[in-house]
Amino acid sequence: MKTARIISWILIALLAIAYFGSGLTKLLGLEMQVQNFKSWGYPEWMMYPVGLGEIAIAAALVFFRPRLYVVYGIYAWAVVAVITHLQAGQASMIGGPLVFAVLNTLLLFSLKKMEQRATSMT
Numbered sequence: 034m035k036t037a038r039i040i041s042w043i044l045i046a047l048l049a050i051a052y053f054g055s056g057l058t059k060l061l062g063l064e065m066q067v068q069n070f071k072s073w074g075y076p077e078w079m080m081y082p083v084g085l086g087e088i089a090i091a092a093a094l095v096f097f098r099p100r101l102y103v104v105y106g107i108y109a110w111a112v113v114a115v116i117t118h119l120q121a122g123q124a125s126m127i128g129g130p131l132v133f134a135v136l137n138t139l140l141l142f143s144l145k146k147m148e149q150r151a152t153s154m155t
Contacts, residue, residue, distance in 0.1 A: 034147060034151075037146045040139070041143040044140040044143060045094050048091075048133065048140065049091040049092075049095050051091075051133065052091040053087070056089075059084030060080075060081060074120075101141070101144060104144065107134070107137045110130075111133050111134040114127075114130035115127045
């Protein structure tokens, strides 16, 4: 159980840092993000709610105890990101969301393993 907990926290940290960083660049209105949103056909103002959403994901991963809800939400976020890139003709950019989805899947398995062990011990 200790190994699963360590792996979970490493994955949580990686995902939280990635989502926080991505959200922060949007909230700061960095030119790269402005150009991204234009290329995706989204209005510039959408950067701010998307950035807040990403920071909320990061915070929820770290502080929200029933993390499985957050993990499932990350899948939805990744699907929307992949669709956005594909619709914009940016298939080469789906690597980021796919990496997040893979890390998220590893986190899901790790959390499930911890949950199974906890219930089997009672």
